[in-house]
Amino acid sequence: MTPVHFSFSSAFILGLMGLAFHRTHLLSALLCLEGMMLSLFIALALWTLQFESTSFSTAPMLLLAFSACEASTGLALLVATARTHGNDRLQNLNLLQC
Numbered sequence: 001m002t003p004v005h006f007s008f009s010s011a012f013i014l015g016l017m018g019l020a021f022h023r024t025h026l027l028s029a030l031l032c033l034e035g036m037m038l039s040l041f042i043a044l045a046l047w048t049l050q051f052e053s054t055s056f057s058t059a060p061m062l063l064l065a066f067s068a069c070e071a072s073t074g075l076a077l078l079v080a081t082a083r084t085h086g087n088d089r090l091q092n093l094n095l096l097q098c
Contacts, residue, residue: 004046005043008039008042008043008046009043011035011038011039012036012039012040012043014035015032015033015035015036015039016032016036018031018032018035019032019033019036023090024089024090024091025088025089025090026074026077026078026081026088026089026090026093027078027088029090030071030074030075030078033070033074034067034071037063037067037070038067040063041060041063041064041067044059044060044063045060048060081093
């Protein structure tokens with residue numbers, strides 16, 4: 001495993017561990033998701049450059065578009081949660097009370 005692959009793999013794993021173990025605020029969960037998506041985007045872009053294939057060249061842009069949609073949905077949920085509950089703590093969210 002090259003150092004570049006190791007750094008992107010470790011960035012993805014760190015984002016996943018932050019999402020799994022540090023679940024206090026919705027904003028920190030969204031930041032961990034964005035870090036994971038950024039590492040996936042850079043790894044996929046480097047993968048397409050490494051193979052020099054034109055058929056896979058749209059995959060990083062498609063992933064980036066889905067990442068932007070995920071970020072906008074997450075921020076909309078963050079604003080809605082902050083308005084209804086007063087904070088963004090994940091312990092206060094309960095699906096049974098909605």
